[in-house]
Each structure stands twice: as C-alpha cells, then as structure tokens.
Amino acid sequence: MNAKDRKRAFKKCNNSKTSYATYYDAAEALRRIRQKSNAPKKPVRAYKCECGKYHLTSMPIADANTIKKKVDERVKKREERFINRETEYWKKRFKIRD
Numbered sequence: 001m002n003a004k005d006r007k008r009a010f011k012k013c014n015n016s017k018t019s020y021a022t023y024y025d026a027a028e029a030l031r032r033i034r035q036k037s038n039a040p041k042k043p044v045r046a047y048k049c050e051c052g053k054y055h056l057t058s059m060p061i062a063d064a065n066t067i068k069k070k071v072d073e074r075v076k077k078r079e080e081r082f083i084n085r086e087t088e089y090w091k092k093r094f095k096i097r098d
C-alpha cells in the first residue's frame with residue numbers, strides 16, 4: 001500500500017477511532033473499557049463502519065434510532081409529495097373533481 005492509498009483509506013473512514021477486525025473483538029474491547037474507565041462518556045456499543053471494520057461509539061442506540069427516524073420521515077414526505085403530484089396529474093387528465 002503506497003502513501004496515496006493509505007491517505008484514501010484513511011479518508012474513507014473519517015474517524016481516527018480504533019478499529020477492530022471483528023464484532024467480537026470490538027465487543028471484548030468495549031467490555032474491558034467499560035470495566036476500567038470512569039470517564040463520563042464511555043462507549044456503549046460497537047458498530048460496523050463503512051470501512052468494513054468495527055468501532056466503538058458512545059452514541060446510545062436511542063440516538064441512532066432518532067436519526068434513522070428523521071431520515072425515514074424525510075423519505076416518507078418525499079413519497080407523499082410524489083403521490084400528491086401524481087394524483088393531481090391524473091385528476092386533471094380525467095377531469096376528476098373532489
């Protein structure tokens with residue numbers, strides 16, 4: 001791996017967190033850290049990253065779900081807009097009045 005590739009690889013995974021090859025490794029590290037550390041913001045879970053490895057995060061799963069929910073809502077709104085546009089189009093086309 002040359003310097004350019006390394007840079008790209010680093011860029012792909014934009015966090016400098018420790019990475020673990022398997023979920024098991026990450027979970028083991030998580031358990032150890034949680035036993036030792038008294039830091040207020042301890043990692044709470046492991047997750048699979050886009051880089052293909054596992055990292056630890058202190059983001060509770062509830063927060064991650066909130067983010068997912070927001071994205072879902074955005075998708076839903078976009079779909080609704082699309083359906084409304086389609087409905088308007090066909091109403092005009094067949095001169096339907098409601």
Ligand SMILES: [Zn+2]
Pocket residue numbers: 013014015019049050051052053055
């Ligand atoms: Zn990563």
